Amino acid sequence: MNALILLVPMALLLGLLGLALFLWTLRSRQYEDLDGAASRILFDDLPKKDLPK
């Protein structure tokens, strides 16, 4: 019974953390281009060009 006092808030907190992360991904438009994101991880990045100041 005493364990519940600790476990229940912890479980809820972790769940809420997941929910908050989901809402953040939604807000930063990460579901707009799912096909593109899938192939993007395979790109080799070219060396960054030097931006003229």
Add this chain to the structure above:
Amino acid sequence: MTIAPAQKDRFLPEQINLSRGACAHCGTALAPGQGAFCCAGCSGAHALVRGLGLDAFYRRQETAAGTLRPPEAPPSFDAATLATAEADGTHRLELMVSGLTCGACVWLVEQALAAEPDVLRARASLSARRLTIGWRGGADRARELAALVARLGFRVAPWSPACLRATEDAEGQALLRALGIAAFGSMNVMLVSVAVWAGGDMGEQTRALMHWLAALIGLPTVLVGGMPFYKSAWQALRAGRANMDLAVSLGVIATTVMSLSEVFRNGPYTWFDSATLLLALLLAGRVLDRGMRRRARQAVAELLALQDGSVALICADGTTRAVPAESIRAGDMVLIASGDRLRLDGVAAQDVVLDLGATTGESVPREVAAGQALAAGSVNMGPGFQMRVTAAVRDGSLAALGRLLERAEQGRGRFVSIADRAARVYVPVVHVIAAATFLGWWFGVGVTWQEALVPAVAALIVTCPCGLAIAVPAVQVAAVGALFRRGVLVASPTALERLASADHAVLDKTGTLSEGHPELLPDEAVPPDALRLAASLARASRHPLSQALVRACPDAPALDSVIEVPGFGLQRGDLLLGNAAFCGVTETSDSGMSLYLRQPGEAPLIFRFSDRLRADAAEVVAALQALGLETELLSGDAISAVEEAALATGIGPWQARATPADKAARISTLRAAGARPLMIGDGINDAAALAMAHVSASPANGTDIAQAASDIVLRGNGLAAMPYAITVARRAQKLALQNISFSLAYNVVAVPAAVLGFVTPLIAALVMASSSIIVILNALRAGKETA
């Protein structure tokens, strides 16, 4: 972005490590005698890609052969006018990029732009085909950046408001958020509920704690996650109808209220898990359904954006400037180049030759006398001319037609989908049963009202809606997805159901049964070498007849130093390709559909063109008839041409010289007689008929107004996918009926059990999940390839 000559030499075709026979850039099959590339554009694009060190692209690309062939003409719109200035002095440009079909394409476009020194960011979206470029510097750079993408082989178009509507879908975002919240809520409530179900020896106080926890999570979830359903149900209520969302909303709210009462009196179970699980399952179905339809709408928007053109406005100082058609006012002078489509209504000061295929359906170009009204939508087949605009876009003939279409659309909104028809019968019945259960237990058996509430709500939740609400959308997702893969874009939510019930097919001729643009007629008298030479010359021109020559001989190499004499033809040294007068031939009846080639020292050769029937036209008509549809042909073209097409395709009754009003009238006659006509058409003259028909389709090369009026757009070439679409639609309809009857059958067992009070939340959850899974599995059969 210039390639130094020395760099170019390093990449001679011989060094390119690719199998022979295909263009090293776009993958088109090569003709004998060609080097590594099919055209100068591809050669340039390849040099550009290698020069940037991006040749990894060729190992990864998955595009279909020929899609990356750079267009001959630069983008026809002025990108600089589309650039928007940002607050920090940089500029931003949004483009629709066609041909962006694989991850490697995204990479190539982004990296090629990133290599430009002043570009700050370039981001391409693969699913929306949208490219956003930000750069430091003036708006003029936009032209060069857009041209760079075009030189890689991608077709670019302005990102139009139509594309915006299709993607920036606030409602879709709201649904996704609701799904996330409902899924989180249902899983956490389930955690608590399982403890209650398993803990039979749980103390009273612990159970109360669990109940309060479930309420704490469940209440906000039901409130926020159910919003999409409450809104839709409220709208239906105000319109005096009952829909499936009303059943869902009432079920969820009643379950929540009952659970709250159980929390207060510390009953054996709460039912928050059922309410939240129901919401999560239904929202998942809805998100999938929406995603599928969004893809189709985006593809339609892409087709439309590619047609969006600008107009060459003649300024006061005599120069021309490319501006969007929307900014033109009545009285402005515009230049209509040879081969251009008229975007606005106007009059010309000279006689002009127009292809009226899209506006009246005539397949042979017609001469229009000076001073006569020229309708937007026709194509200039003669020399370029100046036109005085008589109406701005929003007052012109196209806009008037658009308003007509809107009214027709509203009329068609009365169609009731099968799911709604089921809901109209089902919702009242379920609610009467639930009310009777409540009263029966309260007064009949004599338990307290709180206890009587439990079986009543259990009856609501086991009958409800899960299987039934998913039954139809699941089938739609599977069917629309299968059709999408075959190039059939289903834009309207009820289109499949209407297509399944169509019993009459009315087809347009020009552009629908026929190609809609001139095609070279095969002629024994023309030697292949001459055709090849003519096609090489024709590569330099955008004129429809030149393009037809290029299509007839696609592997002809482009020639340099070809001069286009507007309105007459093409010249390279003493080599001439053009109309009769240009080549010094006296021709009696020039219909505007022939070209002459004059080589020095030889007799001029004639190439004749006509609007040819599509290769698969007869096959499609036969397939439609085999599916039990009565076919008929309705065209604005001349009697002889229509009769010939009708005979060649075996189509039933035909009518020639039909005006747009005639077409619409024919459709309403059919509808009045109880038929359900499927109208297939491509032209502006078909738009009214398309909007009035029971269901409508238009081919990919149709005019934008026809596509907007259609429920279904066929991407790819021809009508071949139409019979397949009807087959899939009919199968989907059958499966939807199966699913609905299955859900009802489930209730025959579940409802009595609930009414008698045998159902616990655990059983309700099992019933809900299992019926949904069976319905979904059955629905997946709609997407199977073979019937």
